Amino acid sequence: xxxxxxxxxxxxxxxxxxxxxxxxxxxxxxxxxxxxxxxxxxxxxxxxxxxxxxxxxxxxxxxxxxxxxxxxxxxxxxxxxxxxxxxxxxxxxxxxxxxxxxxxxxxxxxxxxxxxxxxxxxxxxxxxxxxxxxxxxxxxxxxxxxxxxxxxxxxxxxxxxxxxxxxxxxxxxxxxxxxxxxxxxxxxxxxxxxxxxxxxxxxxxxxxxxxxxxxxxxxxxxxxxxxxxxxxxxxxxxxxxxxxxxxxxxxxxxxxxxxxxxxxxxxxxxxxxxxxxxxxxxxxxxxxxxxxxxxxxxxxxxxxxxxxxxxxxxxxxxxxxxxxxxxxxxxxxxxxxxxxxxxxxxxxxxxxxxxxxxxxxxxxxxxxxxxxxxxxxxxxxxxxxxxxxxxxxxxxxxxxxxxxxxxxxxxxxxxxxxxxxxxxxxxxxxxxxxxxxxxxxxxxxxxxxxxxxxxxxxxxxxxxxxxxxxxxxxxxxxxxxxxxxxxxxxxxxxxxxxxxxxxxxxxxxxxxxxxxxxxxxxxxxxxxxxxxxxxxxxxxxxxxxxxxxxxxxxxxxxxxxxxxxxxxxxxxxxxxxxxxxxxxxxxxxxxxx
Numbered sequence: 181x182x183x184x185x186x187x188x189x190x191x192x193x194x195x196x197x198x199x200x201x202x203x204x205x206x207x208x209x210x211x212x213x214x215x216x217x218x219x220x221x222x223x224x225x226x227x228x229x230x231x232x233x234x235x236x237x238x239x240x241x242x243x244x245x246x247x248x249x250x251x252x253x254x255x256x257x258x259x260x261x262x263x264x265x266x267x268x269x270x271x272x273x274x275x276x277x278x279x280x281x282x283x284x285x286x287x288x289x290x291x292x293x294x295x296x297x298x299x300x301x302x303x304x305x306x307x308x309x310x311x312x313x314x315x316x317x318x319x320x321x322x323x324x325x326x327x328x329x330x331x332x333x334x335x336x337x338x339x340x341x342x343x344x345x346x347x348x349x350x351x352x353x354x355x356x357x358x359x360x361x362x363x364x365x366x367x368x369x370x371x372x373x374x375x376x377x378x379x380x381x382x383x384x385x386x387x388x389x390x391x392x393x394x395x396x397x398x399x400x401x402x403x404x405x406x407x408x409x410x411x412x413x414x415x416x417x418x419x420x421x422x423x424x425x426x427x428x429x430x431x432x433x434x435x436x437x438x439x440x441x442x443x444x445x446x447x448x449x450x451x452x453x454x455x456x457x458x459x460x461x462x463x464x465x466x467x468x469x470x471x472x473x474x475x476x477x478x479x480x481x482x483x484x485x486x487x488x489x490x491x492x493x494x495x496x497x498x499x500x501x502x503x504x505x506x507x508x509x510x511x512x513x514x515x516x517x518x519x520x521x522x523x524x525x526x527x528x529x530x531x532x533x534x535x536x537x538x539x540x541x542x543x544x545x546x547x548x549x550x551x552x553x554x555x556x557x558x559x560x561x562x563x564x565x566x567x568x569x570x571x572x573x574x575x576x577x578x579x580x581x582x583x584x585x586x587x588x589x590x591x592x593x594x595x596x597x598x599x600x601x602x603x604x605x606x607x608x609x610x611x612x613x614x615x616x617x618x619x620x621x622x623x624x625x626x627x628x629x630x631x632x633x634x635x636x637x638x639x640x641x642x643x644x645x646x647x648x649x650x651x652x653x654x655x656x657x658x659x660x661x662x663x664x665x666x667x668x669x670x671x672x673x674x675x676x677x678x679x680x681x682x683x684x685x686x687x688x689x690x691x692x693x694x695x696x697x698x699x700x701x702x703x704x705x706x707x708x709x710x711x712x713x714x715x716x717x718x719x720x721x722x723x724x725x726x727x728x729x730x731x732x733x734x735x736x737x738x739x740x741x742x743x744x745x746x747x748x749x750x751x752x753x754x755x756x757x758x759x760x761x762x763x764x765x766x767x768x769x770x771x772x773x
Contacts (some may be wrong), residue, residue, distance in 0.1 A: 229272075232264075232267060232268055232271055233268075235264065235267070236264030236265075236267065236268065237264075262304075262307060265308070266307060267311075269308050269311035269312050270311040270314065270315045271315070273311070273312035273313075273315035273316045273319070273416075274420055276308050276309075276312035277308075277309070277416055278420075278433070279308055280305060280308040280312065281434070282433065282437065283304075283305055283308060284305050284720060284721055285437050285441050285498070285507065285721060286441075286479075286497050287301075287302075287304065287305050287498075287720070288479075288481050288497055288498040288499035288500075288503065289479040289480055289481075290304070291304075291481065291499060292473060292476055292480070292481040292499065293476075293479070302499075302642075305720075306409075309413075312416065313415075316415070316416055316419055320419070325419075327415060328415070329414055329415050329418045329731065329734055330681060330685075330734055332677075332681055333674075333677060333678060335677075336670075336677040336678075337411070339673065339674070340671055340673075340674045341408070343667045344404055344663060344667060344670075346632055347400070347633055347635065347662070347663045347664070347667060348397070348404060350632055351400075351630070351633060351634070351636075352396045352397045352399065352635045352636055353396075353397055353400075355396035355635060356392065356395065356397040358391050358392040359391055359392070360392060360393070361391040363391075364389065364391055370388060370389065392647070393648055394646045395647060396635055396646075396647060399635070399636070399637040399638070399643045399646035399647045400635055400636035400637050401636075401637075402637055402640075402642065402645075402646060403636035403640045403643050403662065404636050406640050406718055406723075407636070407640075407717075407718070410723050410724055410726075410727045413724065413728050413730075414727050414730045414731040414734065416731065417727075417728050417729075417730075417731025417732055418731045418734055421732055421739075422735070422739075423739055423742060424691075424693070424739055424742070427694070427697060427739065428522060428523065428527075431514070431521070431522060431527075431531075431697065432518065432522070432527055434511070434514045434518075435514065435515055435527070435530050435531050435534045436530075438511040438514060438515055438534045438537070439530070439533065439534050441497045441507065441511075442496075442508075442537035442538060443537065444478065444496065444497055445479075445496040445497070445504070445541045445544075446537075446540065446541065446544065447478055448479055448494055448496065449494060449544045451477055451478055452477055452483075452485045456477075457475075457477030457478065457485075458475070459475050459477065459483060459484070459485025459486065460472060460475045460483070460484055460485055460491075461487060463486070468488075468489050469484070469486070469489070469491055471495070471500065471501055472484070476495075479495075479497045480494070480498055480499065480504065481498065481499040482501070484546075492545075492546035493546045493547065494545040494546060496508075496541065496545065501545065501547055502547075502549075503719055503720060503721075504541075504545060504547065504550075505542075505550040506549075506714075506716055506719050506720075506721070506722045507721055507722075508541055508542050508547070508550040509549070509550055509553045509554060509557060509716075509722070510704070510721055510722050510725050511534065511538050512535060512539075512553075512554045512557050512558055513557055513561060513700060513701075513704035515534035515538060516531070516535060516558055516561050516567075517531070517696070517697055517700035517704075518530065518534070519531025519534075519535060520565070520567045520696055520700070521693055521697045521700060522693070523693050535558065538554060542554040557704075557707060560707065561700060561703050561704075564699070564703045564706075565696065565699040565700055565703055566699070613712075613713055616653075616713075617654055617713065620652060621656075621657045621660065623657065624657040624658070624660040625660070627650070628660075628664065630664065631664050631665065631666065632663065632664045632667070633660070633661060633662045633664035633667060634650075634661055635662060636662055637649070637662065638650060638661065639651070639652040639661045640658070640662070640718060654712060654713055654714055654715065655712070655717060655718065656668060656672075656712055658715055659671055675709045678709075678730060679702075679705060679706060681734075682702055682705060682730055683702055685734050685736060686698030686699065686701075686702055686736050688740075689737060689740040690740055690744065691739075691740050694739060694740050697736075698732075698733055701729035701732055701733055702729075702733060704725070704726075704729060705726060705729055705730060705733075708726050709726070
């Protein structure tokens, strides 16, 4: 009976944490009326949950079964489960946001192994995030709580949004008025002068008459969503992480996800190495050097494994090797934060274990970016956060992890490790990063047709469903290509403003654990925000973690204030208890005398 009561109490606490509203936690004990009100509210919440689940099941049966006969099993399953999921996410936004963070690392696996690469499955994570965002906005409006967090960010965010909307309507919108390219005849496709001669550009190529392929405006809308769609996560996180326990929970969940995904990544490599998965080793010619979805193994999507030509690019649990590389880079910082900031020794060890697994996957994945960026980011974090002074505490654990890593790498073929190093050095010598970035800027500048750029989404891979895209492989040249100099400058001003405000926010914190988390997250944001190579802020999960950590940093002062008030209250209780003890002792002495 006692165990049942304890279990019921724990369940209700978890329910309150996940499903609770935006109210502040009460310090005073509840009286009888308040207890009865809390019980009634909990009963109503359970009734509401059961009602929503019942509606979801009924909708899945009534709508899903006929759709199976009309459009097939997979699309019917998407519709039958998708709409009830939207309803659940709207009614329980906090639970939805936790689910969003947990689902995101596995979305690539679900997209290709369950969804068969269907575009609707690629949007499934946003189907969790968007209803939760809308619900939180509605709740905050109802309770008159601030939505723009922090308010000081409004000028630079407004400037960036205004610049993007100018490009969307004046560039993408004007392109929408052009005729379709396939509708133009051979003589209409090329520009000619008054004499009927073809007009050549400065490179000696025939100038083409402007026309459109696909839908430039919708391509721009999707490009705007990719660029700024996760900025509201700052607001969501501010109301999701409302105390120190939730902050620790966030770090621990992310570390567990990192460990799980890294173990699956190692299992993927092992199945390829032992021949249980063929990979791309049986292909011919150029196909030996290209990742392909058809070669997927165990988890994730597009994969390249051609050991006979020294080519390996693993996707882990994500849709492509590039996404997996950025997941490893991001989790090097996340595991570092938990390893050096968590209040529990067990979770600090878990953080160090995650760091070790991230490093192993950075080697075996074949991604040169991860191999270089993971150790560099950890070294930068050690120096800039001041944690290098605390290394003595972790030397025994570090020695154990080093021994495990040494045994693992010695188990691998030593030539494999040397091959990965040679691949990195060879790539660096063939195309040095600074030279590559310079070439990307030159390409973006050479293809400018106006001050507002070529149009939003015109160099974003995920928008190719609405039209062709150009290949620009670094983030800042991509912004220059799409939204021109005004947009690029506005974005850098916004990022710089965000970095300064978040720095001031976490520096005001006094609690040691909170300050440590804040410094780790801020250094991660600093590195990613100004990182010139490739486009991390367009790539999951970095595009999510960046704005998520910004929200945490702006919440830290409030959490710190809560912790200080708890300490004061605890000191007050202890002092009153000591006074009572002293008075009781005096009374006993007087009575004895």
